[in-house]
Amino acid sequence: MTQQYFVGIDVGAGSLTAMIIDLAGTVAGSASEELVTHNPHPGWSEQDPQDWWRALCKTIRQALAESGIRPEHIAAVSLSAGAHTPVLVDAGGQVVRPAILWSDTRSRVEAAELKDNHGTEIFDIACNVPAATWTQPQLLWLARHEPESLTRTKRLYVAKDWLRAQLTGTWETDHTEAAGTMLYDARRKEWSGRLCEMIGLDPSVLPPIVDVTDVIGGVTADAARETGLPVATPVVCGSSDTSIETYGAGAVAVGTGAVKLATAATITMVSPEPGQSTSVINYPFCVPDHWYLIGATNSCASAHRWLRDTFFAENGVAGAQAFASMDKAAGSVAPGAKGLLFHPYLQGERTPYWDPLLRGDFLGITFAHDRRHFVRALYEGVAFSLYDVLLALEEQGKGMAEARIIGGGSRSAIWRQIVADVLGITVVMPRITDASFGTALVAAVGAGAFPDLPTAAEHTVSIAARHEPNAQQHQHYRELHAIYRDAAKALFDVNHRLSALNKE
Known part of the structure; x- marks a missing residue:
């Protein structure tokens, strides 16, 4: 044949x-x-x-x-x-x-x-x-x-x-x-x-x-x-x-899901019915008689690319070589980036805020930080935004212990491990x-x-x-995420005023 x-x-x-x-x-x-x-x-x-x-x-x-x-x-x-x-x-x-x-x-x-x-x-x-x-x-x-x-x-x-x-x-x-x-x-x-x-x-x-x-x-x-x-x-x-x-x-059955690190970052979970919360999106799934629930942060690989082009594309280093340099930088810094936080709201934010006027920021900058910390903070900030999504799903009783990880960002082993540690779940990368x-x-x-x-x-x-979460790191990240979320909420009004001033 x-x-x-x-x-x-x-x-x-x-x-x-x-x-x-x-x-x-x-x-x-x-x-x-x-x-x-x-x-x-x-x-x-x-x-x-x-x-x-x-x-x-x-x-x-x-x-x-x-x-x-x-x-x-x-x-x-x-x-x-x-x-x-x-x-x-x-x-x-x-x-x-x-x-x-x-x-x-x-x-x-x-x-x-x-x-x-x-x-x-x-x-x-x-x-x-x-x-x-x-x-x-x-x-x-x-x-x-x-x-x-x-x-x-x-x-x-x-x-x-x-x-x-x-x-x-x-x-x-x-x-x-x-x-x-x-x-x-x-x-x-x-x-x-x-x-x-x-x-x-x-x-x-x-x-x-x-x-x-x-x-x-x-x-x-x-x-x-x-x-x-x-x-x-x-x-x-x-x-x-x-x-x-x-x-x-391979996330086909109810209760399975995927984390995507692409232009936007998402968490998707397969469900037998649509969710009832307005903080996540519901779609009919390609597998008949199933739905998938999805929450997203607007900027992931797009933020990664912005940081590369702004701080790392120099002296002839560009493209994949620059991304590799960023990965090495992130891996050389301890979890928490020495107190540096990043909100990846460069183009507004979706789950859970659904606010197009939110803006990105690096918070907690000191003279002790160099560009290595900014890369680590970006990787962690995107993961924190995904943790917001996971919490929104868990509020509907839609938690999961394991997720497939996909998208261009999934090629980074350090980013995959950060996602596993922040979310507190096993992260599995398919061959394709x-x-x-x-x-x-x-x-x-x-x-x-x-x-x-x-x-x-x-x-x-x-x-x-396959990446298993580190329980100690997850606890540390939970404490950082609480500060991350409080800071995001405290800056809502500031972001809206900035947007109004710039007449966007």
């Missing part, structure tokens, strides 16, 4: 990755291409969808070349991307405006109004609370500030669905992505006319909803010429990156942590290579590293 291969494509905030795997979960080839985020105004974060398509075409060809396999041996393709990223398309199929990312905070006024006027009703329908990260308030902002954009819009896609449409010419989404728009009735599993009505949106612009593993079409002739994939290669729907990477890390791996597994299930998603994960996911 001819060997089958599966392609997973993931659109991250900073790059697009294409990965080819076989039935054993072995990577045959992969490639990544950086993406540019545009910030034309304070608090704005946008990307050009055409950049995604160019990156997809380039990386698929590179991955195929690296693998050495014949394109006709690709059995299926699937995609994932960050949620809440609307792509508006006109009657001629043209993108109306740049895509607004989840990290964009321009719609904070609209989100606050929706929360004040309809918060309880929205939570009852959508199982989530309005915030600037969601599509619903973003569309309300457009209705007020760019009404011509919505007037032109005939179809609304989210990121991975628009990109998939370039392969197939079809228009659909899955239940997780639908939930991410805050226009979806999460209990009825359908679009909500009431949520659309709140912002004056015509529901006809919303796509049909299908299952994550559904084959929705094949690669068109035009897409085949651009990508190197054969015409009619089956394309599987896919889902949002957090759902897919949690699954791809990129979301594109989980997306490729979804493609395999959609193609019929495995009977279901849990079976595919069981046969392909393996572990590369």
Whole structure:
């Protein structure tokens, strides 16, 4: 029998990755291409969808070349991307405006109004609370500030669905992505006319909803010429990156979860039902009849990169070499960074505060500190923000003793151990942590290579590293976290006044 291969494509905030795997979960080839985020105004974060398509075409060809396999041996393709990223398309199929990312905070006024006027009703329908990260308030902002954009819009896609449409010419989404728009009735599993009505949106612009593993079409002739994939290669729907990477890390059963150290840092936990707290986010999981609860801190790898570029990218040291230098620096400093604390609120904060006006800080600086302490404090500060998330989940009875760790930051052994010590849980790193791996597994299930998603994960996911928490360090970090949280709350008013003064 001819060997089958599966392609997973993931659109991250900073790059697009294409990965080819076989039935054993072995990577045959992969490639990544950086993406540019545009910030034309304070608090704005946008990307050009055409950049995604160019990156997809380039990386698929590179991955195929690296693998050495014949394109006709690709059995299926699937995609994932960050949620809440609307792509508006006109009657001629043209993108109306740049895509607004989840990290964009321009719609904070609209989100606050929706929360004040309809918060309880929205939570009852959508199982989530309005915030600037969601599509619903973003569309309300457009209705007020760019009404011509919505007037032109005939179809609304989210990121991975628009990109998939370039392969197939079809228009659909899955239940997780639908939930991410805050226009979806999460209990009825359908679009909500009431949520659309709140912002004056015509529901006809919303796509049909299908299952994550559904084959929705094949690669068109035009897409085949651009990508190197054969015409009619089956394309599987896919889902949002957090759902897919949690699954791809092997967190499949209820009570399991994942810690992600990426552009943002998150904790995700698989649950049989949505949570009842408004401090965390609820989504339908890619595994049928499951949900996942998620809390996040806005800045993780983005803060890490900022510190690198500001303090470590010098004398010809840059990129991975600079990150390695930072890791060495962090490891040379004792836990607690000699009393230096870092709040990673460089772009506001989500769980548990949901406040886009919070700002980052280093607190407790003395002449005894050098840049080694600042790196250690950054690693610990992100972990403290994740501890805020874990505490919010535990308040709902959703604790866990072990989590899979994923994302670019998980490559740092010292950061993994800090996370284990701060959270007080075992941290396990899968052999492959990129979301594109989980997306490729979804493609395999959609193609019929495995009977279901849990079976595919069981046969392909393996572990590369394991970190047990140090009980003494965890106690020390708990004491530091109490100061960290008190300091964050004490600075709320200061941050709001600073934002007002800078008219952000």
